Amino acid sequence: MDEKIKNEIRKIALQNAFEHEGVTQDKIVLAKILGLKPEFRAKVKEIVGDITEIVSNVNQISFENQKREIEENYPEILIPKEKIEEREGFPPLKNAEHGNVITRFPPEPNGYPHIGHAKAAIINSEYAKMYGGKFILRMDDTNPEAERMEYHAAIKVGLDWLGIKFDIIKNTSDDMELFYEKGKELINIGKAYVCTCKREDISNNRKERKACKCSRADIKENIKGWGKMFDKFKPGDAIIRFRGDMSADNAVMRDPVLFRIIDEKHYTLGNKYRVWPSYDFSVAIEDSNDGVTHAFRSKEFELREELIDSILDALNMRKPYQDFFSRLEFKGMPISKRIIRPLIEEGKVSWYDDPRLPTLESLKRRGIKPEAIKKFILSLGLTKANTLAPFETLESFNRKYVDAESIRLFMVINPKKLKIKNLPMTDVEIPNHPIKDMGKRKINLNENLFISQEDAINIKDNTLIKLLGLGNVRISNSSGELEGEFIDTKNITDIQKIQWVTQKNAHIIKILIPKALFIGEQFNENSLEELEVYTEQHYLQLKDGDEIQFIRFGYCRKDSQNQAIFTHK
């Protein structure tokens, strides 16, 4: 037995030494042994001595001899270790059975969807997919003052663009009768009561952890009060409260609101109801009733977990597993309506699809692909650590998608005239993509071209330059108006490669370059750079929304016949 252990130790010591330039350490060998053979954990003290001895012995042997010994005695450890496969997607779920997972995405139709919605939707949808389960879209529309059809529609369009599919689509407000039923039940069992205190008093009592007189009313009175919610009471007169725990450390447990009266027309139900459930109550009931097994929400809801569990416990209803993730925001890109609305009102930002914003509509307009968003969000993981995500990473994912399908076009900034003598051709065909077969475009030209100032500046008399797609040109005059002579079309490396457009058919467009909207707390007055450039006629034949790579400039999305938006480098 001793010999067996010693042999094992020697093998691991040699392997480790071999992997680390002939030197190993006893604590690492010990750790490996114990990891490999957990049965030795009980007798650590016995093998420590052996390890020290063997390790020092192995360290004294030359690297060549170590290698020879391995080859003779333990050839198996020379086989390179297989790389541990990177886990695809999110970590596995607790208490999840394949085929029995139901997740949901519950947006409120009170604004345009943004990258934060995308994160919530993608996380929940991915888990349903991973476990062959179902995914629910539930419009969380229980505040008639805030919801609008416009937003409802925008959310659907956004999700559709992202390519997210749902098995069930519903509205929280579909279940109003169920909420009433469960609300009544809570009153009947004494777990809810009608409170007619003033808002301010309720808030103060919460702070002081004091129960109010309403909470002492008996069940009969509460049943009567519940009835009055539907007719006698006016908005603000009374609310239904959950009997939580006024002394709880978690402030949301201090008898939170279950129902309130809102006499406002609901965007789909009109004036049918006026007693509306609060968020906590409706999600609790809905998630349980919809069969949701796993509910992922962003971190600001973390304290609600206890409340939701406790409402469901009171009603003897099944509880979903809840988990949380950090909010997704980009540096300098506000996500909240509270900040964006005034910018729109002041005209500092054009609309919710302004390319500087993180709304889905903006991201799309800017040329970000849904696949890239999905990959990016997957790469962020399920962390709860608060982060400002790097837009740069999103761009990098996006570049890979966009590169494959972007037509390459020539474009000139600050045009300088260049006249070419002895140009042998009047037409030239240029491939639309360097690798992929995306066809060619024909450019009709004469001796008069434009090149960029930036390129022109490096040109001296007698320089040989390559006009991309055209051929080599020797510059004969570099002062004043540039002149050159066509030489040939030979391939020469180590030569300045320059793009060009024709003078007669140059098409002028504006490129919008979005930058960070805010620098720190400060609005960035230069957040939208506008660049006037000359590009090819062919631009006019592209569809709005097509992605283009302006050679040596970057990727842009065609916004209209005379405007493109810079996607990224």
Added chain:
RNA sequence: GCUCCUGUGGUGUAGUCCGGCUAAGCAUACUGCCCUCUCAAGGCAGUGAUCUCGGGUUCAAAUCCCGACGGGAGCACCA
């Protein structure tokens, strides 16, 4: 103020629940080389983290315990 969450390279994360089989993995950024009629994409290689700090438990701690400090959130008749 009270309560909760959180802290791993320049950046974003994996690993933390169940301490050892990872002298910390991946992506992104950066650097170099290869490819190339683009400063893109692709291929290869490389730099870069004593895992916020201080104690403790243990043969062994990024991982468990205690404390400090930094960041965020909640304390609505919004969701």
